[in-house]
Amino acid sequence: MEESSMKREAMPRLLDLIPDEKEWSLRGGAPRQGRSKNTGFGSDEDEKLELKLGLPGLVQEEPAASSREKRVHQESPALSLGYPPKHSTATTGAKRGFLDTVEAKAQGYEKEQARAAACGKELAVEENTAAVGERKKGCCPPPPPAHAPPATPARNIGNRPQARGRGAAAPVVGWPPIRSFRRNLASTSASKQPPEPQIGEADAKAVLDCKKSPLVKINMDGIPIGRKVDLAACDSYERLSLAVKDLFHGFLQVQRDPSKVERTQQGADEKIFSQLLDGSGEYTLVYEDGEGDRMLVGDVPWNVFVSTAKRLRVLRSSELSHGLVSGSCTFLLICADIRYMFRLPKLSHS
Amino acid sequence: MPYFPDEVVEHILGFVSSHRDRDAASLVCHVWYRIEGLTRRSVFISNCYAVRPERVHARFPCLRSLTVKGKPRFADFNLVPAGWGASAEPWVDACARACPGLEELRLKRMVVTDGCLNHLAHSFPNLRSLVLVSCEGFSTDGLATIATNCRFLKELDLQGSQVEFRGRHWLSCFPKPSTSLESLNFACLDGAVSANALESLVARSPNLKSLRLNRAVPTAVLAKILTSAPKLVDLGTGLVAQSNNAGALPSLYSAIQQCTSLNSLSGFWDSPRWITPIIHYICKNLTCLNLSYAPMFRTVDLIGTIHQCQNLQHLWVLDHIGDAGLKVVASSCLELQELRIFPANANVLASTGVTEEGLVAVSSGCRKLNSMLYSCSRMTNSALITVAKNCSRITSFRLHICLHGSVDAVTGQPLDEGFGAIVRSCKGLRRLSMSGLLTDSVFLYIGMYAERLETLSVAFAGDSDDGMIYVLNGCKNLRKLEIRNCPFGNTALLAGTHRYEAMRSLWMSSCDITLGGCRSLAAAMPGLNVEVISQADGGANDAKKVEKLYVYRTLAGPRDDAPGFVSAL
Numbered sequence: 001m002e003e004s005s006m007k008r009e010a011m012p013r014l015l016d017l018i019p020d021e022k023e024w025s026l027r028g029g030a031p032r033q034g035r036s037k038n039t040g041f042g043s044d045e046d047e048k049l050e051l052k053l054g055l056p057g058l059v060q061e062e063p064a065a066s067s068r069e070k071r072v073h074q075e076s077p078a079l080s081l082g083y084p085p086k087h088s089t090a091t092t093g094a095k096r097g098f099l100d101t102v103e104a105k106a107q108g109y110e111k112e113q114a115r116a117a118a119c120g121k122e123l124a125v126e127e128n129t130a131a132v133g134e135r136k137k138g139c140c141p142p143p144p145p146a147h148a149p150p151a152t153p154a155r156n157i158g159n160r161p162q163a164r165g166r167g168a169a170a171p172v173v174g175w176p177p178i179r180s181f182r183r184n185l186a187s188t189s190a191s192k193q194p195p196e197p198q199i200g201e202a203d204a205k206a207v208l209d210c211k212k213s214p215l216v217k218i219n220m221d222g223i224p225i226g227r228k229v230d231l232a233a234c235d236s237y238e239r240l241s242l243a244v245k246d247l248f249h250g251f252l253q254v255q256r257d258p259s260k261v262e263r264t265q266q267g268a269d270e271k272i273f274s275q276l277l278d279g280s281g282e283y284t285l286v287y288e289d290g291e292g293d294r295m296l297v298g299d300v301p302w303n304v305f306v307s308t309a310k311r312l313r314v315l316r317s318s319e320l321s322h323g324l325v326s327g328s329c330t331f332l333l334i335c336a337d338i339r340y341m342f343r344l345p346k347l348s349h350s
Numbered sequence: 351m352p353y354f355p356d357e358v359v360e361h362i363l364g365f366v367s368s369h370r371d372r373d374a375a376s377l378v379c380h381v382w383y384r385i386e387g388l389t390r391r392s393v394f395i396s397n398c399y400a401v402r403p404e405r406v407h408a409r410f411p412c413l414r415s416l417t418v419k420g421k422p423r424f425a426d427f428n429l430v431p432a433g434w435g436a437s438a439e440p441w442v443d444a445c446a447r448a449c450p451g452l453e454e455l456r457l458k459r460m461v462v463t464d465g466c467l468n469h470l471a472h473s474f475p476n477l478r479s480l481v482l483v484s485c486e487g488f489s490t491d492g493l494a495t496i497a498t499n500c501r502f503l504k505e506l507d508l509q510g511s512q513v514e515f516r517g518r519h520w521l522s523c524f525p526k527p528s529t530s531l532e533s534l535n536f537a538c539l540d541g542a543v544s545a546n547a548l549e550s551l552v553a554r555s556p557n558l559k560s561l562r563l564n565r566a567v568p569t570a571v572l573a574k575i576l577t578s579a580p581k582l583v584d585l586g587t588g589l590v591a592q593s594n595n596a597g598a599l600p601s602l603y604s605a606i607q608q609c610t611s612l613n614s615l616s617g618f619w620d621s622p623r624w625i626t627p628i629i630h631y632i633c634k635n636l637t638c639l640n641l642s643y644a645p646m647f648r649t650v651d652l653i654g655t656i657h658q659c660q661n662l663q664h665l666w667v668l669d670h671i672g673d674a675g676l677k678v679v680a681s682s683c684l685e686l687q688e689l690r691i692f693p694a695n696a697n698v699l700a701s702t703g704v705t706e707e708g709l710v711a712v713s714s715g716c717r718k719l720n721s722m723l724y725s726c727s728r729m730t731n732s733a734l735i736t737v738a739k740n741c742s743r744i745t746s747f748r749l750h751i752c753l754h755g756s757v758d759a760v761t762g763q764p765l766d767e768g769f770g771a772i773v774r775s776c777k778g779l780r781r782l783s784m785s786g787l788l789t790d791s792v793f794l795y796i797g798m799y800a801e802r803l804e805t806l807s808v809a810f811a812g813d814s815d816d817g818m819i820y821v822l823n824g825c826k827n828l829r830k831l832e833i834r835n836c837p838f839g840n841t842a843l844l845a846g847t848h849r850y851e852a853m854r855s856l857w858m859s860s861c862d863i864t865l866g867g868c869r870s871l872a873a874a875m876p877g878l879n880v881e882v883i884s885q886a887d888g889g890a891n892d893a894k895k896v897e898k899l900y901v902y903r904t905l906a907g908p909r910d911d912a913p914g915f916v917s918a919l
Contacts, residue, residue, distance in 0.1 A: 172835070174427030175809065176693060176725065176752050177783075179484075181510055181538060183696050185619075185643055291650060292624065 218244065220314035221283070223251045231306045237298055241276045244285065244314060276314065284317045359385050369394050391415060396854050398436055398460065399879065402906045403444030414453045415479075416445060420460035422857050422900055423807075424832060426484065429859055429898065431885065433913050438462045438485075439469075446473035454479040461485070467492035471499035478530075479505035489514035490541070497523035504557075505533040515541030522547040526554065533560040537586045537617065540564070545571045553578045562586025565619035570598035576605035584638070585609070587617035590625045607631050616640035616666075618647070626651040633658035637685075640666040642692045649703065653678045666690040669702040669725060676708030680715025689716070690723040698752045702726050706733030706759065713740040721746040728759035729786060734768025738775035747772055748783035754810040754835070757787045764788055770795035773803070783807035793817035797824020805830040818842035822849050829853050835860040840867030843899075847874050855902035865919075866892030868899060872919035879904045880919045881912070 219226040227247040234240040276285040277298045285297040287309040297305070297312070363386055366372055376386040392415040393406060407413070420436025438460045445452055452474045462485045470477070477500045482488075490513060496506065497520055513536075521544055524531065529551070536543075543566050552558060552575045560583060563572065567588030576582070592599070606612075606628060613635045618625070623646050629639075636659045641647055649672040656662070656675065662683040669691050671679075679686065689712060691704055704726045710733045713719065719741045729751055758765055765786040773779060773796050780802055784792065788811035796803065797820035804827055812818065818838040821828070822845055831853065839862035850856055850871075865882065869892065872880035883898035908918040 171698075172754065174424065174429045174834075175754055176696065176698060176750050177427050177809075178693065178696055179426045179510065180428065181512075182642075182692060185645065 216287075216309055216311050218247065218312040218314065220248050220251070221316045223248060225251070229312065231309065236302055237277055237305075240297075241285070244276060244312075248314065282317060283314050285312065285314055287312045356381065356385055360389055363389050367392070388412060392454075393417070395419065397902055397904075398441065399906060399909055400854075400902060400904045403441045404448070405905065407444055407448035411448070413449060414451065415456075416441070416452065416454070417456040417458075418460065419458040422832070422855060423459075423830070424834065424857055424859065425459055429834070431883065431915060434883070434916065435909065435911055435913065436460045437466075437911065439466050442466050442469050442473070446470075450474060451476050453477060454481075456481040456483070457485055458483040459485065461487040462492075463487045464489055464492035464495075468495045471495045474500070476502060478502055479507075481505065481507040481509070482511050483507075484510040486512040489516045490518075490520045490539075491516050493536075494520035494523045497521075497525075501525050502530050504530050506531070507533060507535040508538055509535055510538055513539050515539070518542055518544040518547065521551055524551055524555075528554045528556065530557060531555040532557045533584075534558070535560070535562040535586065537562040537564050539566075542566045549574050549578070555579075558582065560584035560614075562616060563588040565589045565617075568598070569593055569602055573598055573602040573605045576602070576609055580605075580608045581611055582609055583611050584614035585612055585617070586640075587615070587619075587621075589619045590621040590628065592622075603628060603631070610635070612636075614638035614640075614664075616643070618644035620644070620646055622646055623648055623651050626655050629655045630658055633660075635661065637661055638664040640664075642666040642668055642690065644668070645670070645694050649675050657682050659683060661685055664688040666692070668692050668694040669704045670694055671708075672703035673705055673708035673711065676704060677711045677715075680711040680713075683716060685718060686712075686716040687718050688721040689719060691725050692723075693725040693750075693752060698754070700727070700752065702752065706730045709733055710736050710740075713737040717741065718743070720744055723748040723750075725750045725752070727752045728756065729765060729768070730758045730760045731763060731765055731768035731771075732760070734765065735771040738768075738771040742775045743778065744772070744776040745778050746781040747776065747779060748781070748807070749785055750783070751785045754785060755787045756785070764792075766792040766795065770799075773800040778802055781805040784811060785809060787811075789813050790817040790820070793820040797821050800825055802827055804828060805832075807832045808834070808836055810835045812836045812838060815839055815842035815845070819845045822846035830855055830857075832857045833859070833861060837862055839863055840870070843867050844871060844874075847871060850875065850878055850901055851903045853903070855900065857898075857900050858896075859898040861896075861899075863896050863899060864892060865890065865894045865896055868896055869919050871901070877903055877905075879908055881909075882917050882919060883915055884917070885915055 215228045215230050217226050218229050229240070229243050229247060231240070234243050276283055286294050287297050287305070288294050288311045289308045290310055294313075297309075300308070359382060363372070363375060363382075366375060369392075372386055372390055376383045387409045389412065390410045391413060393410050393413045395401065395406065395416070395418045398418050398420045406416075418438070418441055420438075421430055421434060424430060425434070436459060438457055441457075442455075445455075446469060450473055453476055455470070455474075455477065456479075460482075462482060467488055470480070472495075480496060480500070480503065485508075488511075493506075493508075493513070494517075496503070503524075518541070531551075534551075534555075541564075543564060545568070548563075548567065548571060552561070558579050559581070561575070561579070562584070563575075563586055565588055569588070569590050570593065572588055572590065576585075590602070609632065612632045615629065615632065615636060615638070618641060621644055626647055629636075633655065639656070639659060639662055641652065641655075645668060647668075648670055652667060652671045653675050656665070656671075657678050660682055663685050665679065665683065665686060665688070667675075667690075671691065679689070691708075693700070693702055695702075702725065704724070706726070706729045709724055709726070709729075713736065717740065720743050722741075722744060723746075726749075729749065734749075756765075757763060758768075765784075766789055769782075769784055769788065769792045773782065779800055782796070782800065782803060782805070784807070788808075790813045793812060793816070796806065800806075803825045806821065806825070806828065808831075815838055817836070818833070819842055821831070822842075828849070834857075836858075838858065843858070843863050844867060846856070868880050868882055872878070879900075879902055881900045882896050883900065884896070909916070912918060
């Protein structure tokens with residue numbers, strides 16, 4: 001330790017990554033105040049190419065609001081680098097210090113991350129664009145990097161997990177670097193079906209928003225064409241049952257007797273559709289939820305059902321019991337749930 | 351010096367197969383140079399304009415396998431105008447004259463016409479393997495001539511190429527009654543495929559191990575193919591979905607259960623989500639899984655599948671996998687060596703499902719990772735530092751943050767420290783591609799620590815010429831430097847004057863270099879081709895900004911096939 005610090009003094013241009021705390025106190029510097037220099041990323045002013053850099057988490061103008069901030073401050077001393085030679089002893093000493101600091105930073109980072117996630121994502125495009133736009137204007141003189149993020153307090157930085165950098169988001173040729181083959185795939189699939197919202201805490205709100213007017217597909221056994229039903233337009237299971245009847249009774253009539261549309265059949269249809277929900281009739285209504293599992297309609301409160309149902313199915317009650325028992329390969333249903341049929345393991349394990 | 355027979359040297363060198371080792375051996379002395387040249391079977395030309403084909407054949411008269419690369423890599427991202435060059439014709443011509451016994455030809459990013467394929471087909475009766483990666487200029491007619499004439503063809507791989515569709519007949523042109531095909535990849539082909547021809551081809555190819563179909567191949571055909579080729583090792587499916595043929599899916603399920611050797615799976619295209627359970631049948635054996643062409647699969651589907659793939663070594667997915675999915679990868683796929691996450695949406699402002707959390711999770715779980723391509727919308731220095739600490743074996747690290755110039759999402763700082771940690775920690779790093787807000791200091795770190803770095807891709811980074819100078823002075827093993835939209839000017843360009851001959855190539859586009867600087871470089875180094883690509887007509891005065899510059903070392907002198915917009919200085 002002492003040896004390497006002596007070497008350091010002899011050669012001011014030595015590579016000196018984050019020293020560990022022992023070395024830090026040996027230097028007799030003032031680490032507790034936080035020696036984040038941030039004097040400049042460019043090295044024009046110093047022809048010896050000595051560079052002093054602050055580590056992430058250190059922004060000079062931040063008020064040391066929380067003690068956590070201070071801790072990160074203290075454990076991340078300034079970085080000074082000299083350009084060309086680096087000595088192995090100093091390197092190994094510095095390396096150890098470097099890795100030690102990673103732990104401290106990781107802890108600080110985790111807490112930041114929790115805060116950032118809780119605050120949600122906000123874009124501060126204008127602030128950043130303006131600040132960094134200035135920066136881009138001059139290649140030299142070196143910009144003041146400590147001031148590059150706008151002078152906002154620490155909390156706001158947590159609020160900008162997607163803080164934008166240089167330049168506005170004008171379309172640029174060839175960026176992001178995706179090959180044209182892939183780009184074409186992405187655009188064709190996007191036009192076919194809008195992507196479903198991702199699973200993630202920040203996106204949970206978006207998921208709920210999308211459910212405002214759900215049009216879910218509904219298929220019926222024996223009828224090759226499916227329909228779509230607006231769950232929001234029905235406000236109860238009974239209404240849903242009526243809606244299902246409206247959608248399919250025409251098909252049933254046509255199937256039974258294409259030559260005539262008999263009022264006499266209507267009575268039978270009424271009977272079918274009114275017993276959809278209690279399992280006693282010829283048909284039963286089931287739905288598929290977000291995980292792809294098939295569930296009987298009617299168990300959960302209506303609003304929960306609306307938010308979780310992804311598609312509906314009207315099954316013959318006789319087939320329902322068959323499907324539960326056997327794993328046969330016959331396809332009775334259109335768009336069958338393969339996993340269900342072949343008893344493959346469920347999707348979610350953990 | 352006792353006599354050391356040439357035959358012994360020749361015998362010993364016969365065991366040396368790596369290009370670099372052979373290059374080193376050829377530098378020992380004239381005798382070794384000659385012997386090595388006479389015995390080299392496989393030649394790799396990384397830049398088709400660096401040397402004339404005739405010279406290659408003169409030095410290596412016994413070559414059997416030729417690999418040639420053409421356009422600069424940024425051509426993939428539409429930065430190189432059409433018609434730039436890299437035609438395969440001169441290479442095929444020269445090879446046909448000098449080496450008709452050619453067995454393998456691999457071309458990457460070159461223009462291959464039907465005429466060229468025709469010439470190929472008729473000149474190389476022994477051709478075993480034809481691989482065209484990201485090539486263009488040919489059609490299915492060209493494929494038909496290859497299939498017809500190369501009777502011993504074992505491998506036909508069209509990975510990523512653009513093929514003009516002129517008919518479905520090419521599949522029926524393969525030899526009858528049986529072919530020697532072991533590997534067939536036409537996944538990139540647009541256009542329909544004749545089901546009968548394909549089924550019959552697979553049925554008469556007993557050695558077929560690797561088959562990658564295009565999206566036009568329906569489920570029923572896939573089921574039949576798998577039934578007749580249960581020994582397949584690598585499969586790229588077509589579009590697997592419900593079809594009019596109600597029996598297709600069940601037969602596919604039963605067929606895939608018979609494929610016990612299958613360890614690599616790709617394709618799926620726009621297959622619907624509910625098809626993912628099909629993968630569960632072969633999960634246990636899977637080592638390579640490429641779901642990056644399947645935009646319909648959602649996090650939940652991917653998690654359920656990947657959770658079971660305990661032996662996975664290579665995983666390519668879209669960012670739909672999300673951080674949640676990556677955490678599952680980290681806990682289940684402990685053998686993972688290569689991970690590639692592609693953005694599902696090319697819009698720079700879109701937020702992706704993956705963030706720095708996923709990256710950190712994968713790095714802590716999958717300690718054998720050596721190659722990473724990660725597309726995300728946000729990143730932090732801490733995450734990169736953690737990754738560097740966890741995966742110090744990384745040899746290829748490519749991070750693409752959608753919006754160029756993005757800062758650390760938590761602290762608002764540039765991402766210098768993160769990338770600095772990566773180059774510091776990963777001693778074997780050979781390939782690095784960076785994004786986000788980066789200043790000159792990241793280049794300083796790279797120059798200081800990235801000793802093994804061979805390829806560096808930089809976009810929207812740096813503050814001044816110093817950045818590029820650090821890299822040129824520091825990275826002794828640098829071969830390819832690709833720069834776009836960085837504020838590097840003539841000083842930086844000329845600082846590397848004596849470096850470029852040791853490198854394969856330099857690409858600079860949308861930087862601050864002028865024609866004058868390029869002219870100075872060209873004048874100083876006659877062994878380099880300094881080519882300026884400019885679309886606009888303008889004055890040719892020295893102060894004019896150069897939009898695109900491509901510099902490469904060459905023994906062949908200036909190009910004679912350069913189009914009008916390419917000016918050699």
